[in-house]
Amino acid sequence: MMNLAQIPVLSLEADRAEFSQRIGDSFRTFGFAMVRDHGIDQALIDRAWDLTAQFFALPDQVKRGHFIPGQGGARGYTPFRTEVAKGATEKDLKEFWHIGRDLPAGSPLAASMPPNVWPSEVEGFQETFTQLYAQFDKAGAEILSAIAVYLGLDARWFDTAIEDGNSVLRLLHYPPVGEGAGGAIRAGAHEDINLITLLLGAQEAGLELLGKNGEWLSVAPPEGAVVINIGDMLQRLTNHVLPSTTHRVRNPEGDRAAHSRYSMPFFLHLRSDFPFKTLDQCITAESPDRYPVSITADEYLQERLREIGLKM
Structure with missing residues (x-):
C-alpha cells in the first residue's frame, strides 16, 4: 500500500501572512503544496x-499535423513517447499539447517564444485555453507573492521577473497502458524545469513524490484543489532553500490500466532574458552560493530541453 504524503491543503483566501508561512513551510518540507480557493x-x-479529451481522441494523423519539428515541443502537439525523464532510457507513456503566452507585437522576447498554434478540429479550443492560461497566470503570480514574503522579499518581487514570462500550459494524455509498455511508465522520475508548477487533474491516482527518506509517497488532493510544486529554477534562485522534489506518474493497476489519465500542469516560467543571481537571503556561511556563474532563464531552459529529449 502506497503511503500518502501528508501535505496540508491551504486556502488562498486565508490571512496572507499565515498563508505565506504555511505554504513556504510545506514547500520546504515536501517541495509540494496543495491550494484551494485559487480563483480558477x-x-x-x-x-x-x-x-482536452476531444483533441486527444482525434486520429493520430490529425494530431501529428499540429507537430512542429525543431521547436522542442514549445507549441502545439508532441507525439506519444517523445519525452524522456533526465537520465532515463525509456520514453514516457504520454502525449501532450502546449499553449504559451501571446506576446505583444514587436516584443524582444519573440525569438524565444514562438506564436501559438490552434487545432481547428476542436470548436472553442482557442477561446477556452486562452482564458484558462490567463487565470493560471494570475493564480501563479499570487502564489509567487506568498513565496516572496516567505523568503523575506517584497511581496511583488517576482512580478517583473515573470512579466511576459515563458510560461506553458500543458494538456497531458496518458493513454491506457497496454502489454507493450515494457519498463516504461507514464512519467518517469523527474524534477520540473520552471519556477513553480500548478497542476490540475491529480485526483486520478498515479502522482507520487520522492520523500526525504527515499520512499515514494502518493499525492492525493481533494476536489477543487491544485497541486503546486517547486521547479529547478526556483531551487536555483533560492540556493536550494526551496527544493525541487523528484516526482513521477506511475502506471495504474487492475481495471484502471484500461483507462486514460488526463492532467493539466501550468509551468510558470521567468522571462526568457531573466539573469539568474542567487538571492542574498538564501546565502549563508553554512550554505554558500552554489551558482556563482549567472546564465539567463532561456539558456537554462534550452539546456534542460536537450536533456529530456525535446531538443537535439
Missing part, C-alpha cells in the same frame, strides 16, 4: 477537460 473558474476547468 470551475466551469472553465470543466470545459477545458472536455476539449
